[in-house]
Amino acid sequence: MRLVPRLGRILIVASRHGLFDLVDDARGGRSLRWLRRLLPGPSAAVASQPRGARLALALTQLGPIFVKFGQILSTRRDLLPADIADELTALQDRVAPFPGAVARAAVERELRKPVATLFAAFDETPLASASIAQVHAATLPDGRAVVVKVLRPDIAPRIARDVALLRALADVAARHHPNADKIRPHEVVDEIETTLVNELDLQREGANASLLRRNFAGSDDLKVPEVHWSHSTAGVLTLERVSGIPVDDLAALDAAGIDRRRLAAKGVELFYTQVFRDNFFHADAHAGNIWVDTTRREDPRFIALDFGIMGTLPEADQYWLAENFIALFNQDYRRIAELHVRAGWMPASVRLDELESAVRAVCEPYFTRPLSEISLAEVTVKLFQTARRYQLVLQPQLILLQKTLLNIEGVGRLLDPSIDIWATAKPVLERIWRRRHGPRALLARLRRRVPEWLAAAPDMPTLTHRLLEQATEGRLELRLASDDLKRLAGTARSDRRSAGWRMLGAALVVAAALLWTSAPDTARAGDVPWPAWLALLGATGAFFAALRSTDT
Incomplete structure (x- = not known):
């Protein structure tokens, strides 16, 4: 019942922004038409805006958690139309600050010391305020300038309430939306909840920042606080505390004498370095979270901020993705089709020639343009969209990577509209991949495994002898654990049971026939001859034998 007032407000905001149009095509869309007559409709100014802009405005009006929801949803370009995803990407996570005295009290409660002891100075006026936390300037006792990020008061229960409401809406979408099986609304809500819960743990964010800083220690490309x-x-x-110019402030960058062309190339290089060298990448790399170090004009570097959302890939996916990129750079469409199937992203039953043809149809129009005009991110998005027709299964980490690639390319083209993404990315990826899978890397991996092998070596003769002994005596058993095998075994048991019932039925028919053909009068009188009883007994035995065989 506590969700009812919040749901009512959402319906009113949705109606005022004309969002019911988005569900007209769903099975439940018509049933909402009566609700429109009861709720206020959009003004002429709002109605004239595109649907993506109206959705972004509605989320902003609903509050910071829904703004964050929209930002996370914008990463799911495999589910959303491009116009809506673009508008949600532009959502700004700026909300009214909470009182500085509340932030001071939270700091003292968390760190268990007075602020006057912890800091030489603490500014209660926030530098920035967002949906999850706000940031205050401070100075450590040794004089170093820092920023202190403090969670908003009572943010956890508010997130829990709104996530519960999103789950209720997901239930409705799962029942009524015609493409619910592709949208998978419950999985989307799970993904949103995981992201929000992770952002509530600032120690986790600190660990992310610490690892990223270690990965780029001494780097001329990226500074991490x-x-x-x-x-x-x-x-x-x-x-x-760091200082710099936001990457989208082109006028300030030009005034500072920053080489934007060099900076744009570094941005592309950084993306591939984070993904394929370190397997740890900043997954919220929009302009607000990337600054430029103003102290380095000739060889500029980026400054990374906000480490709440970071991405990693399983080693297998990282390998398949890199191979896909290299094949794409080389326009090897057959290789791309084979890699999608071998990676397990698509079922093995897919015809490779059909998939190769679909990949070629996506890519060839792009290669007729100058390379400087080709968007690798756009090609990747369209490839994934095309592959969905062939039952492509994308994991969340790949979708997050796709969104990050879009952001990085956007930043690169903002800084240098003429940048050749392909010429910049290809040598970087190939160089990293040679280092990762070259002879030296192989020897390094072998050296890391040698201690494990040496530790296991003393047990190997005993284990080998035991295995050979079991094989010689016929006691060697092969046990397979697989969902597919379990389903196959279940089907086989069901078939055997069914065969048992059919066998029993047939035997009973034969027994009945014997009864009536041998002595119909005595059978009707209840005096059944012994051959019929034997037939009936044999049928029962055959049935139980068939049942028993289902357990073997």
């Missing part, structure tokens, strides 16, 4: 662990907990995060 230092984490001050002595002043950080799950509810408070203290970071080195």
